[in-house]
Amino acid sequence: MKFIFSQHIRECLAWTGTLVRPFRKSIVCSALIDLMGMGFSLCSIYFSKKAIDIATGSDSGSLWLNAGLMVGCILGSIISSLSNPWITEKVKLRMQMKLQTQLSDHLMRNSWSSAGQWHTGDIINRMISDCNDVIQLLVYTLPSIAVTTVKLIASFLFLCALDAQLAWILLVSTPLLLFSKLYYKKMRALSKAWKETDSKLLSVMQENMASRILIRSIGAISVRVSKLNEQQEKRYQLGMEQLKFGTYSKSMLQLVFGGGYLTAFLWGIHSLSKNLISFGSMTAFIQLVGRVQGPVLQLISFVPGLIKVQASIERLMELDQGDMEKNRSSRMLYTPTRLGCRNLFFKYEKTELFNGMSLDIQAGEPVAIIGPTGAGKTTFLRLVMGILEPDEGDMYVEEEGRTFPLKDISQKNFVYVPQGNSLFSGTIRENLLLANPKATEEMLKEVIDAACAYFVKELPEGMDTLIGESGYGLSEGQAQRLAIARALLLPGSIWVFDEITSALDSHTAKELIGHLLERGKDKIILFVTHDANLMNECTRKIRIGMHS
Structure with a gap:
């Protein structure tokens, strides 16, 4: 069972790899710009700490030089954050065009036996909703996971340099429960059910609109509206189940991260009262707590999306790997007898x-x-x-x-x-x-x-x-x-x-x-x-x- 699962994951990765290959340079460039922004952000924290310590007499040096460097780093961070979306959005649009064109071409060349497997509404849902999910994964989520991991490591090491004990307390208190097998299974089941329900709803809507004159002529409006309401109710119930599960998960996050911030604040106040740290270090603590918790929170927020997108990849692979008509010869007969x-x-x-x-x-x-x-x-x-x-x-x-x-x-x-x-x-x-x-x-x-x-x-x-x-x-x-x-x-x-x-x-x-x-x-x-x-x-x- 374990081999089958890993083999399936490898197939999904291979399929997405062929899609992302033409855009690798742009995606890497976007990630590097994001990392530059992170570097500027951490440097601004360091120079702000230095400036505060110099102003309060806890350190020596040029106040205005450190303040100027802090401003420069903030500007660099802003420029990075503004330029990155330009590259990301351009790649996203191009990849969307490529994937939808590839799927459309394949579907139009499907063999007769494959052509009737999916309802038109289901196909449209997959080509819009699932395509968007997969492209979001490749263009934004995966690069963001890499960049966010680097941010977490850098912020954690910076905090370790100031107070190693506090850094480890914050990291250990991370709600690792969300990475458990039970959480994964529940999220995957909900995501797959949502996709299937969404496709069925769109299929009913597509049929109703395509045949609206026929439906009206045979007096079947109430029947078709009831069928639509039935699918909407199923979607609503599933949405409520997702909402309950999501609320529980988010409440766990809020409690843990609120506790982490409170821990850092009390720890800093205690250390400051004992003259173990400077006021600049205290402000750095408060900022770095966000810099550590932020990436952790972002990484955890990616988990539902990664589970959800697996279902999307599987659904698109079904379309892309359907039986194709055999290539026909190009021979033309102008006078067949x-x-x-x-x-x-x-x-x-x-x-x-x-x-x-x-x-x-x-x-x-x-x-x-x-x-x-x-x-x-x-x-x-x-x-x-x-x-x-x-x-x-x-x-x-x-x-x-x-x-x-x-x-x-x-x-x-x-x-x-x-x-x-x-x-x-x-x-x-x-x-x-x-x-x-x-x-x-x-x-x-x-x-x-x-x-x-x-x-x-x-x-x-x-x-x-x-x-x-x-x-x-x-x-x-x-x-x-x-x-x-x-x-x-x-x-x-x-x-x-x-x-x-x-x-x-x-x-x-x-x-x-x-x-x-x-x-x-x-x-x-x-x-x-x-x-x-x-x-x-x-x-x-x-x-x-x-x-x-």
């Missing part, structure tokens, strides 16, 4: 969808993939495009007499329009240019006409019209046609359409299909459809049912 499969077997969870299926699809012969809902039509398209891999069997495409496995050709060979809304917030032009950023105005107008999206020309802003999330502001049929227009800007010669006429009236659907068949007369075209008119326009129909 045939697509097919031989002895195709595929099981989705425990349901066997394809049991030894074989077929061939010729270019120029559009095919309608038909069958009952849930039979595996969309799954077949995903197998064709390489999003899923068959359990057994071969899937291939031919060009100029040569045969290539589908997994060995580029994803760019496919033109895919999925079922449902697939638009992004922004302008219509921005949505179209996602497929081909170099597309000219003429090319954009051409695909808009081909997709029967004539309504765009009637909009006041035309292609520069802003649309909301998931095409908000457009009808489902309008959004569907814009998705088709965007797909037609892609270079692929294997066209895959999933229920593209489901939201269109019969007249528009007939015109659209005519345009697509004309433009794709030399392409390999697959239509998943329940539209009888579209089926009749296709050269072949392939029925997919259970155990195809």
Whole structure:
């Protein structure tokens, strides 16, 4: 068990190490500036002691020289404290950009089996809250622990030079209870539960906002609000438990540190009354108590954060280490003649969808993939495009007499329009240019006409019209046609359409299909459809049912 735990910690450290590597110099520079500030601060205490002792006749020397040096050290400490946040904040922002970009890129390349593991709300929570926790650890907490440890040692040695017995009394009275195994386990359990509860709450909020029109239309507002309140109540109860535990811990700290300060004060008064120390030493005592207790308190305050951030690292590592799609070849096929499969077997969870299926699809012969809902039509398209891999069997495409496995050709060979809304917030032009950023105005107008999206020309802003999330502001049929227009800007010669006429009236659907068949007369075209008119326009129909 001990080995497994240490191995897991090493994995967490290795992962964070790769993240921090490009920023090491800046972080070290920030820590050195912080240490300089600490040096100036301790020197100011020393020179203030000297100045007070000279003023009271307990020591000899130049009063104004020591006062001037004290002022100089205070100014140096102020400059250090002002310049350090500039470096730290800059590194923090850059590291946040790097980590969120890295995770976004990885998640968008996840395999189909990994893509559905996490709710979108949970992913967003991890990429914002957990990222901030980890970056805070790397940019601020760990360097601060190193600097604070040096501060503690330096202040402790300084106090030892004045009175070793007092220094050891203060250090031994530190509430080491907070470093106990029991405290660690409790804090880790609370932190992990808080993260999970926070993710569930954000998931409910994300669903409510994304589907608010649907929720209102089916009269489910009260149900969804109740679900939100349920998650909020769980979060509240957990927050109260954290508050109770935190209050207990802080009360322990306050008692111990209050006692430490009182001990130093009484010790100093006693020594001063016996003429064992000077008044300057007395003031140094009072200042150094804070310099010793302050770093100890700061180190202890880091403990909950370190325990909390372990859960954050684990949650981000889950995202960053999900199964990736295998790198596809960059091979483009511009004139494919045939697509097919031989002895195709595929099981989705425990349901066997394809049991030894074989077929061939010729270019120029559009095919309608038909069958009952849930039979595996969309799954077949995903197998064709390489999003899923068959359990057994071969899937291939031919060009100029040569045969290539589908997994060995580029994803760019496919033109895919999925079922449902697939638009992004922004302008219509921005949505179209996602497929081909170099597309000219003429090319954009051409695909808009081909997709029967004539309504765009009637909009006041035309292609520069802003649309909301998931095409908000457009009808489902309008959004569907814009998705088709965007797909037609892609270079692929294997066209895959999933229920593209489901939201269109019969007249528009007939015109659209005519345009697509004309433009794709030399392409390999697959239509998943329940539209009888579209089926009749296709050269072949392939029925997919259970155990195809």
